[in-house]
Amino acid sequence: MAPIAPLPLNLIDGLRKAGFDLDQLAAQAGLTAEQLRRPLTEAQADRFFTVAYERVGNPAVGLTLGLNMRPELFGVVGFAAMTSPSFGAALARIARYNALVSGCTLDILLDGEQAEVRVRYDGPLRPYSRCRLDIQMGSLLAFGRTFTERQIVPLHLLLACPPPPHHALYAQVFACPARFGQPHDAIVFRRADLELPLVSGNPNMAGLFEHEAERHVAAWQAPPSTAEQVREALRERLRGELASIGAVARELCVSERTLQRRLAQEGVRFTVLVDQTRLESARQYLATGRASLTEVAYLLGFADPNSFFRFFKRQTGVTPDEYRQRATAAPALRPIATLPREAPARAPHTALPGAPPGHDPTPGAGLLQ
Numbered sequence: 001m002a003p004i005a006p007l008p009l010n011l012i013d014g015l016r017k018a019g020f021d022l023d024q025l026a027a028q029a030g031l032t033a034e035q036l037r038r039p040l041t042e043a044q045a046d047r048f049f050t051v052a053y054e055r056v057g058n059p060a061v062g063l064t065l066g067l068n069m070r071p072e073l074f075g076v077v078g079f080a081a082m083t084s085p086s087f088g089a090a091l092a093r094i095a096r097y098n099a100l101v102s103g104c105t106l107d108i109l110l111d112g113e114q115a116e117v118r119v120r121y122d123g124p125l126r127p128y129s130r131c132r133l134d135i136q137m138g139s140l141l142a143f144g145r146t147f148t149e150r151q152i153v154p155l156h157l158l159l160a161c162p163p164p165p166h167h168a169l170y171a172q173v174f175a176c177p178a179r180f181g182q183p184h185d186a187i188v189f190r191r192a193d194l195e196l197p198l199v200s201g202n203p204n205m206a207g208l209f210e211h212e213a214e215r216h217v218a219a220w221q222a223p224p225s226t227a228e229q230v231r232e233a234l235r236e237r238l239r240g241e242l243a244s245i246g247a248v249a250r251e252l253c254v255s256e257r258t259l260q261r262r263l264a265q266e267g268v269r270f271t272v273l274v275d276q277t278r279l280e281s282a283r284q285y286l287a288t289g290r291a292s293l294t295e296v297a298y299l300l301g302f303a304d305p306n307s308f309f310r311f312f313k314r315q316t317g318v319t320p321d322e323y324r325q326r327a328t329a330a331p332a333l334r335p336i337a338t339l340p341r342e343a344p345a346r347a348p349h350t351a352l353p354g355a356p357p358g359h360d361p362t363p364g365a366g367l368l369q
Contacts, residue, residue, distance in 0.1 A: 007036055007048065009073040011135075014065060015052060025051055032239070034284060045103065046126065053128035060166040062131035063173045066138020071146075074101045080213045083206035087144050087152075088194030091117060094140070097213045100220060104136045114155060115194050118186040130161055137187045141174065144189075148196040154189055158182040226262040227273060234277040242301030245270045279315050282308070286320055287327040293320050 016022055022033045029047035031040075036048065053061075071078035077097045084090035095106035095117075107118040119136050121129055137157065144152045157170055157178040170178035174187075224232075233251050237243040248270075249259040263270060278300045285296045297308035312320045 007040065007045065009037070010069045011052075011065070012036055013073070014068070015056075018056075020052075020055060025055060035235075038235075042123065046123065049128045049132070050126060053126075053131060059131070059164065060169055062134030063138060063166075063169055065131075066135040066140075067142045067173065069135070069139035069142055071139075071143055076209055076212045076216060077101050080206065080209035081143065082147060082198065082200045083202040083209055084198055085201045085203065085206075086194065086198060087148055087196045088115070090143065090147070090198060091115075091140065091194065093210065093213070094143075097217060100213070100216050102132075102136060104132060106136075110191060113191050115189045115191045116158075116186045117189065118184050120185070130164075133185050137185070138173070140187055144193065144196075147198040147200050148193075149199055150193075150196055152189065152193050152196075154187050156188050158184060158186040158188065160185050225266055226259070227266050227268045230259070230263070230270065230273050231277050234274060235281065238277065238281050238300055242274070275311075275315065278311070282312055282320070283323070283327075286324040296320070 012022065015025065022036065026033045026036055026048070028051045029044070031044060031048060035044070040048070071082055074081075077094065077100050080093045080097060081090040084093055091106075091108055095108055098104060098106050103121055103123050105120045105122060107120070109116045109118065117137075117140060119133055121132050121136075123129065123132075141152065141154065144150075154174055154176040156176050157174055159170065159178060159180045160182055161180060163180045167178070167180065229252055230248055233248045234243055236251075237247070245259065246256050249256040252259065254262075260270070263273075281300060282296060285291045285299065291299070293308065294305050297305045300308060302308040302311065309320060312318075312323070316323060318326075
């Protein structure tokens, strides 16, 4: 199965800032913390969302998580939206490219003086499904308020679910009426809101980001090559052992001979893919600056640090130590778009409102502030 999208960095960082151990959450979902920042399969994303939602323990968490989303952390999709000329143009770009960063689908319907942005989550029904829809709708409102520098207030929310125990919080957080039991989920804006210009609008940069987003969409829609499937299988197994071609073939449910034939048709060799995947992982480990060279060598399946040293120097022309020093010394990138100095006022938030009876408000409270 093809990877779908990386988990939103906002969600990952929000969990970390709220005191949750990402390594532990990832391990419970059968993943590593590094994998959380790479495209995941539907099954992997489902396991992580299930674990994270259970650990947070508050069904209302999505209401304010969305309002605290930072668009620049959505990568090319966020920048394509931020550099749009108007809120409506930004919403159109978000709707087109949203599959790159979210499991939700957006449709924009104009009706007279209203603009209805329908939000749909097509994944299997899970306890966290409502939370994902809440996050998506909140992030759209937060985007509009931040980059128009106007206190946009939706006309109303349409919610397909029956009223939950915390139903009053929807009107409180979004500052508009909430209608439950509707045929679909949507956040409804005034049509005039869509015409508001963005303070971050930049037509020259917008074209560049749109081109890059289109390239990502084309790659996402294309079925994964056999080589990419092998790379993904190798990434999963590079945790102290080196997968054989037989083991990878079994994981992909084909014979070893079939796998070799398909790779040959694509003009690649298994050993080359192993080296490429090892090098990719080595660079990630070294750039973080946390793991020792001995630990990196072990994680990548090398017999000893010297073997890893020779491999890395042969592939890159520099030693692992030299690469780490350069990576950790590089200055942080500045956002391309200039953000407003002061964010506009938002609807008041309530810390852990609507938590189920007996819920301890201390763990993860930062997710609702």
